[in-house]
Amino acid sequence: MKYEFNTERKYDIIAIGRACIDLNAVEYNRPMEETMTFSKYVGGSPANIAIGGSKLGLKAGFIGKLSDDQHGRFIEQYIRGVGIDTSNMVIDQEGHKTGLTFTEIKSPEECSILMYREDVADLYIKPSEVHEDYIKQSKILLVSGTALSKSPSREAVLKAVNLAKKNDVKVIFELDYRPYTWESAEATSVYYSLVAKQADVVIGTRDEFDVMENSAEGKNENTVNHLFKHSPELIVIKHGVDGSYAYTKSGQTFRGQAYLTKVLKTFGAGDSYASAFLYALISGMEIETALKYGSASAAIVVSKHSSSEAMPTVEEIEQLISGKTGQVTI
Numbered sequence: 001m002k003y004e005f006n007t008e009r010k011y012d013i014i015a016i017g018r019a020c021i022d023l024n025a026v027e028y029n030r031p032m033e034e035t036m037t038f039s040k041y042v043g044g045s046p047a048n049i050a051i052g053g054s055k056l057g058l059k060a061g062f063i064g065k066l067s068d069d070q071h072g073r074f075i076e077q078y079i080r081g082v083g084i085d086t087s088n089m090v091i092d093q094e095g096h097k098t099g100l101t102f103t104e105i106k107s108p109e110e111c112s113i114l115m116y117r118e119d120v121a122d123l124y125i126k127p128s129e130v131h132e133d134y135i136k137q138s139k140i141l142l143v144s145g146t147a148l149s150k151s152p153s154r155e156a157v158l159k160a161v162n163l164a165k166k167n168d169v170k171v172i173f174e175l176d177y178r179p180y181t182w183e184s185a186e187a188t189s190v191y192y193s194l195v196a197k198q199a200d201v202v203i204g205t206r207d208e209f210d211v212m213e214n215s216a217e218g219k220n221e222n223t224v225n226h227l228f229k230h231s232p233e234l235i236v237i238k239h240g241v242d243g244s245y246a247y248t249k250s251g252q253t254f255r256g257q258a259y260l261t262k263v264l265k266t267f268g269a270g271d272s273y274a275s276a277f278l279y280a281l282i283s284g285m286e287i288e289t290a291l292k293y294g295s296a297s298a299a300i301v302v303s304k305h306s307s308s309e310a311m312p313t314v315e316e317i318e319q320l321i322s323g324k325t326g327q328v329t330i
């Protein structure tokens with residue numbers, strides 16, 4: 001089964017949310033306290049997804065706010081350098097800083113991230129900085145859940161969603177739950193539910209859907225039955241190394257299996273998955289194939305050091321899917 005998009009658009013994907021910096025531990029297999037060197041990459045889930053999509057050949061744009069300093073300029077230059085349109089990336093004029101994410105790689109199974117997100121520039125994007133003329137040029141608007149965590153970014157995103165719906169732009173909601181900037185579980189649940197009900201496609205891990213439902217150990221069947229009473233037509237629920245499921249409003253369920261790989265760290269899996277899954281959907285592939293693209297892209301990124309820089313090419317993904325690189329599905 002395929003998923004249809006408006007084809008007459010300049011951009012395939014416009015993402016809204018944070019573009020930040022990842023500082024990934026260069027020394028592996030040790031706790032952060034003993035890690036002395038880090039490599040710098042552009043990070044932030046929606047930026048990673050846009051970068052991944054652009055590397056696969058999608059025409060991408062980005063709506064966000066950057067700090068007016070060396071870090072903000074590094075991010076803008078990198079994003080522009082990979083071919084993403086940065087004309088709607090605003091420079092903060094109020095002294096807010098870039099968000100930083102430090103990563104800890106204790107072992108392939110034990111990796112975590114430590115985010116510095118106090119007063120970060122990305123959460124200060126205002127509704128007046130989101131423009132209808134831009135959004136209406138895209139096939140899809142990719143919304144990151146973290147951008148809903150504080151005002152004025154929350155209202156800016158809600159405006160973007162309204163404009164997308166008005167202009168027949170598909171809204172893809174990536175739940176992207178990062179506890180660091182949310183005030184309470186109740187607030188997260190309220191805003192996640194609000195946007196998920198309006199979105200066309202919702203993507204998240206099982207844990208993130210539990211956050212949306214403000215419950216524990218929810219069942220996929222209950223989640224999709226509830227959301228399909230509203231706008232969503234396609235829901236993707238990820239279960240880490242156990243793979244992922246895509247559910248359609250018409251009642252079909254597809255399973256995507258993870259590919260066995262030599263894991264260096266597990267972060268970056270979700271973003272690489274989303275970029276390749278969306279690339280495949282936008283390119284007119286079947287949902288089953290899109291799940292393979294997402295899983296293969298994630299398997300490639302978890303075997304590498306970064307999230308953004310490691311995003312694969314179409315050839316790398318297709319080699320893995322066709323078994324030419326010797327990897328197998330789990």
Ligand SMILES: Nc1ncnc2c1ncn2[C@@H]1O[C@H](COP(=O)(O)OP(=O)(O)OP(=O)(O)O)[C@@H](O)[C@H]1O
Nearest residue numbers: 238239240241243244258267268269270295298299
């Ligand atoms: N250890 C692994 N080996 C191979 N593939 C993996 C592994 N972990 C995850 N994946 C793939 O990545 C997909 C997304 O993973 P996961 O459910 O962990 O997303 P996520 O929690 O959003 O990721 P992130 O850690 O980036 O936030 C899975 O459906 C699977 O295909």
Ligand SMILES: O=C(O)C[C@@H](O)[C@H](O)C(=O)CO
Nearest residue numbers: 022043044045101267268307
């Ligand atoms: O999403 C973030 O802000 C951090 C990411 O850039 C990081 O690489 C990661 O955790 C991806 O899952």
